[in-house]
Amino acid sequence: QMSNEEMLERIRSIKEQMGDDLFIPGHHYQKDEVIQFADSSGDSLQLAQVSAKQQAKYIVFCGVHFMAETADILTNDDQKVILPDMRAGCSMADMADDKQTEEAWQELTALFGDTILPLTYVNSTAAIKAFVGQHGGATVTSSNAKQMVQWAFKQKKRLLFLPDQHLGRNTAVDLGVPLEHMAVWDPIARKLEFEGDSEEQIRVILWKGHCSVHENFTTKNIEQVRKNHPDMHIIVHPECKYEVVQQADLAGSTKYIIETIEQAPAGSKWAIGTEMNLVNRLINNHQDKKIISLNPFMCPCLTMNRIDLPHLTWALEEASKGKNTNQITVPNEIAKNAKQALKRMLQGTR
Numbered sequence: 001q002m003s004n005e006e007m008l009e010r011i012r013s014i015k016e017q018m019g020d021d022l023f024i025p026g027h028h029y030q031k032d033e034v035i036q037f038a039d040s041s042g043d044s045l046q047l048a049q050v051s052a053k054q055q056a057k058y059i060v061f062c063g064v065h066f067m068a069e070t071a072d073i074l075t076n077d078d079q080k081v082i083l084p085d086m087r088a089g090c091s092m093a094d095m096a097d098d099k100q101t102e103e104a105w106q107e108l109t110a111l112f113g114d115t116i117l118p119l120t121y122v123n124s125t126a127a128i129k130a131f132v133g134q135h136g137g138a139t140v141t142s143s144n145a146k147q148m149v150q151w152a153f154k155q156k157k158r159l160l161f162l163p164d165q166h167l168g169r170n171t172a173v174d175l176g177v178p179l180e181h182m183a184v185w186d187p188i189a190r191k192l193e194f195e196g197d198s199e200e201q202i203r204v205i206l207w208k209g210h211c212s213v214h215e216n217f218t219t220k221n222i223e224q225v226r227k228n229h230p231d232m233h234i235i236v237h238p239e240c241k242y243e244v245v246q247q248a249d250l251a252g253s254t255k256y257i258i259e260t261i262e263q264a265p266a267g268s269k270w271a272i273g274t275e276m277n278l279v280n281r282l283i284n285n286h287q288d289k290k291i292i293s294l295n296p297f298m299c300p301c302l303t304m305n306r307i308d309l310p311h312l313t314w315a316l317e318e319a320s321k322g323k324n325t326n327q328i329t330v331p332n333e334i335a336k337n338a339k340q341a342l343k344r345m346l347q348g349t350r
């Protein structure tokens with residue numbers, strides 16, 4: 001068992017030894033002990049963009065499984081993408097599988113014919129991205145969802161948005177689609193939930209998935225902040241529920257949240273509705289501002305947190321020996337179609 005000091009030392013020395021053969025991307029939700037070693041930190045879009053440009057032999061991805069899959073799809077066959085802990089999944093991505101998606105597609109196309117374009121949040125499995133790519137659709141991230149939904153509406157009258165109903169709903173509302181023109185597809189009941197008068201009106205079909213971290217931010221939390229700190233601004237991630245995003249002052253991706261706080265004047269006050277590690281980092285880095293978590297009980301993403309110092313040390317140790325332990329590989333057929341969906345996004349949002 002290595003001490004923390006020994007692990008830090010080991011990581012530094014492996015990074016030096018491997019040089020350009022190693023690249024470590026890190027998502028903003030990663031722990032400080034991990035993110036300090038990231039060669040590039042960013043939101044999901046930035047990490048997809050930097051991974052696509054990488055030449056390194058080993059990409060040790062500090063994030064969750066779907067991000068590592070994306071990196072594998074966007075890099076060459078001789079590059080290895082490693083996930084330091086295989087249990088670092090994403091509960092939202094697991095809410096849509098390819099079989100359920102095929103089922104939904106059959107039902108929906110029977111109802112609406114050839115009027116639907118599928119879009120998927122990058123927080124989805126490679127198989128879902130492949131499905132979407134095969135049907136002319138694209139991936140989106142929280143940074144470019146608005147642009148990509150506009151892009152989709154230029155081609156088809158309707159869209160199917162997987163797997164996060166909240167990002168889908170918040171984005172569509174932002175673009176002026178009324179709630180009455182949205183329906184929810186429940187993949188478990190295999191049913192379309194719609195309360196409007198005529199199905200013909202439906203423009204957006206939302207997959208019934210969500211992020212279990214961001215669902216913890218509630219309108220109750222907002223009421224409390226408004227009552228206790230009337231001069232506090234509230235900024236949330238668009239994976240939060242519709243009511244929460246509506247009542248907040250600002251909403252955007254992790255990159256947007258960070259930039260907003262960085263640009264805010266000293267002395268300003270902020271309640272942030274996103275993952276704990278990022279909120280804590282912002283609190284520590286901006287001591288001239290008053291920052292709290294919108295939910296007073298900090299909300300960690302348990303799977304993001306599975307990547308820690310011991311797992312990173314171990315993964316780097318293995319890679320430095322030329323082993324491909326914990327390699328994430330997307331089968332060629334899936335990768336080919338998924339790449340189509342990713343490319344449409346990366347080209348559309350350069």
Ligand code: 13P
Nearest residue numbers: 043044045141142253254
């Ligand atoms: P972004 O970094 O794109 O805002 O994504 C948030 C997230 O939940 C990643 O899992």
Ligand code: SF4
Nearest residue numbers: 090091092211213301
């Ligand atoms: Fe998935 Fe939510 Fe964790 Fe992001 S924060 S990885 S969407 S569970």
